[in-house]
Amino acid sequence: MTKADIIVGIQWGDEGKGRVVDLYAQDYDVVARFGGGDNAGHQIKVGDVDIALRIVPSGVLNPNVELFVGGGTVINPMGLVDELDRLAAIGVDISRVRISDRAHLVLPYHAAQDRASERARGAGAIGTTGRGIGPAYIDKAARTGITFGEFTRRESLAEKIRQNLLHRAALLEGENVPSEEDIIGATLDAAERLSPYVVDGVAYIHEKFARDKRVLIEGAQGSLLDVGYGTYPYVTSSHTIAGGACIGLGIGPTAIGRVIGVVKAYCTRVGAGPFPSELHDERGERLRHAGGEFGTVTGRPRRCGWFDAVAGRYAVALNGLQALVITKLDVLTGFERIGIVTGYRVRGQEVGFTAAGSPDLELTVEEMPGWDEPLREVRTRAALPQAAQRYVARLEEALATPAELVSVGRERSELVRMH
Numbered sequence: 001m002t003k004a005d006i007i008v009g010i011q012w013g014d015e016g017k018g019r020v021v022d023l024y025a026q027d028y029d030v031v032a033r034f035g036g037g038d039n040a041g042h043q044i045k046v047g048d049v050d051i052a053l054r055i056v057p058s059g060v061l062n063p064n065v066e067l068f069v070g071g072g073t074v075i076n077p078m079g080l081v082d083e084l085d086r087l088a089a090i091g092v093d094i095s096r097v098r099i100s101d102r103a104h105l106v107l108p109y110h111a112a113q114d115r116a117s118e119r120a121r122g123a124g125a126i127g128t129t130g131r132g133i134g135p136a137y138i139d140k141a142a143r144t145g146i147t148f149g150e151f152t153r154r155e156s157l158a159e160k161i162r163q164n165l166l167h168r169a170a171l172l173e174g175e176n177v178p179s180e181e182d183i184i185g186a187t188l189d190a191a192e193r194l195s196p197y198v199v200d201g202v203a204y205i206h207e208k209f210a211r212d213k214r215v216l217i218e219g220a221q222g223s224l225l226d227v228g229y230g231t232y233p234y235v236t237s238s239h240t241i242a243g244g245a246c247i248g249l250g251i252g253p254t255a256i257g258r259v260i261g262v263v264k265a266y267c268t269r270v271g272a273g274p275f276p277s278e279l280h281d282e283r284g285e286r287l288r289h290a291g292g293e294f295g296t297v298t299g300r301p302r303r304c305g306w307f308d309a310v311a312g313r314y315a316v317a318l319n320g321l322q323a324l325v326i327t328k329l330d331v332l333t334g335f336e337r338i339g340i341v342t343g344y345r346v347r348g349q350e351v352g353f354t355a356a357g358s359p360d361l362e363l364t365v366e367e368m369p370g371w372d373e374p375l376r377e378v379r380t381r382a383a384l385p386q387a388a389q390r391y392v393a394r395l396e397e398a399l400a401t402p403a404e405l406v407s408v409g410r411e412r413s414e415l416v417r418m419h
């Protein structure tokens with residue numbers, strides 16, 4: 001059996017996984033997503049058209065790749081119909097998409113509930129994407145969720161929506177929620193459109209393995225947003241780390257081959273929560289503008305800061321990472337000195353990433369000399385400016401993980417192969 005490889009983000013999301021998956025997908029037969037929903041956003045360019053992928057895996061531009069959305073995901077069916085229509089309109093073959101019958105529906109009342117609970121949190125708001133992701137996972141765990149498998153049972157599907165609306169009426173009071181009739185109507189329409197894509201997800205993925213297909217598993221969000229191991233409660237509601245791939249696809253750990261981590265050459269975060277290496281000065285501002293650090297889903301400016309090796313080592317352990325892909329190295333061009341957070345201390349004691357939210361946290365910041373040369377044309381490790389080579393080597397050393405690829409520009413070809 002050919003084992004499946006996993007690509008995950010190892011910071012707070014937006015590491016550039018989409019483009020990395022797009023590139024690696026050339027060597028695979030199937031690209032599978034295992035968790036999250038349309039809180040994820042990946043901007044791709046097809047000719048002059050910009051499309052934001054939300055649910056469809058990032059392998060979509062490789063015409064020979066099949067695209068699978070696993071049972072661990074939560075999907076807004078109306079949004080997915082839109083996304084498929086937009087892809088089809090620019091000539092993408094969407095007949096390759098399959099959705100697991102185990103995936104859960106995200107419906108308008110989930111988004112309303114997301115807004116209501118954020119408001120109730122007041123100053124402690126998480127800064128969610130407002131897409132209803134958390135409430136959909138709450139329903140899944142509470143056993144009141146609705147799966148794509150129920151598309152074939154229209155009557156019971158409608159009844160479950162009615163029940164769900166009834167049971168959260170108090171919660172949604174004053175929220176702007178479409179009427180029961182509208183939600184049921186829209187959901188049944190979407191069900192009709194999407195039914196041809198829904199499959200027995202467990203049978204689907206195991207049949208791929210049985211036929212020796214090469215499967216690439218695509219993570220969504222980043223490891224530090226994992227519901228169990230991230231900066232809780234400032235996290236998303238799914239398991240984003242590599243282990244989540246087994247759960248989200250219904251496969252065993254023995255099916256996994258390599259685990260590759262995508263990491264930005266600096267750090268960003270959208271939404272609230274601990275971010276020890278955040279820069280609140282003009283250097284943070286500069287990273288934001290040079291890196292185009294504004295959210296794909298919500299348009300929010302991302303918080304920016306130095307590379308955090310404490311967080312990085314933690315994520316390497318969580319994922320069992322074997323290799324790194326470093327993105328956006330070019331964004332650091334022109335900084336005289338580049339910081340790397342190499343240690344956390346609380347009252348003089350060395351502590352680990354778990355202390356990230358501590359009010360007494362102190363950082364050890366190592367400063368490295370920067371470089372002025374643009375990197376976009378560079379294609380080999382040796383051709384990188386000395387200071388950039390040293391910076392990459394320092395990241396590899398700090399994370400005890402080799403880099404296999406470094407991106408130096410937005411275009412597909414603007415990459416440095418490290419060996």
Ligand code: IMP
Pocket residue numbers: 012013014039040041126127128129130131132133134220221222225234235236237270271272
């Ligand atoms: P939720 O996933 O919408 O519930 O949001 C929870 C937290 O995860 C918020 O801080 C979001 O900004 C963050 N988040 C969710 N999805 C992404 C993503 O794809 N990239 C970056 N941050 C994300």
Ligand code: MG
Pocket residue numbers: 013014040041042296
């Ligand atoms: Mg994103």
